[in-house]
Ligand SMILES: [Ca+2]
């Protein structure tokens with residue numbers, strides 16, 4: 001075999017093995033966010049569910065006396081995700097959940113919300129498309145991609161390498177959310193990415209046959225199918241909001257907050273809209289070590305400080321406030 005041929009075969013094999021996307025929760029480079037993370041500021045507070053069939057190829061097929069998924073109650077997807085496999089609503093084949101929130105979701109720095117499923121492992125994965133809307137009428141789908149082969153059906157309890165999946169909910173095991181960044185949809189004209197009122201979660205059927213569902217690039221998405229049970233389809237545990245719109249009219253106290261704390265080399269500041277605030281960081285000894293100004297409702301600030309406890313001070317409406325800030329590198 002000549003060298004060129006060998007190289008081409010190697011290249012072909014490498015492309016078949018492509019694993020382009022974030023790995024399972026806990027591994028370096030994973031985007032999974034644990035349900036207890038303090039990045040979450042609120043959770044879905046309203047829901048409508050349209051259950052899908054337990055077996056879309058035979059719509060007379062019944063599980064637990066119904067041709068549609070019945071497991072769980074829609075309200076099980078409200079409030080904080082629990083990671084408990086029984087605290088979910090099962091959508092069935094191509095079933096849909098539409099969630100609403102007390103405050104609209106906005107496009108802050110990085111990820112803006114996350115969807116939780118109840119998988120018991122890193123590689124038994126059921127997926128869902130995610131769409132958002134600013135009026136409950138016009139929805140836009142997050143661009144998504146599956147690199148999973150679509151020649152051989154992944155059956156019942158077959159496994160999937162999550163590194164082959166991008167921007168579909170369900171990438172991670174129970175207790176870990178798949179995050180979405182509204183920045184991905186910044187060119188969409190039918191929604192306002194700073195005022196998202198509805199999140200729609202739509203079960204990926206998973207069949208590579210006549211009922212196939214497709215990713216944004218036209219590939220069939222191959223995932224465990226069929227799952228003709230009352231608990232078939234995507235199992236929605238919760239939707240956590242990271243960046244929510246600050247409704248200035250509702251702000252009785254003009255709150256300023258920081259996260260994360262302890263911080264490493266980046267601090268995000270939330271503050272009332274429409275003003276600039278100067279922040280001063282002092283060491284415990286009272287030495288000024290850093291000043292910065294923020295003018296956005298959510299803004300990230302990068303800096304390097306030695307490990308330790310600091311004070312951060314700022315003035316809002318004539319009142320000087322002081323908070324402690326821990327740096328842990
Ligand atoms: Ca964002």
Ligand SMILES: [Ca+2]
Nearest residue numbers: 204205206233
């Ligand atoms: Ca499915």
Ligand SMILES: [Ca+2]
Nearest residue numbers: 076077087237
């Ligand atoms: Ca739940």
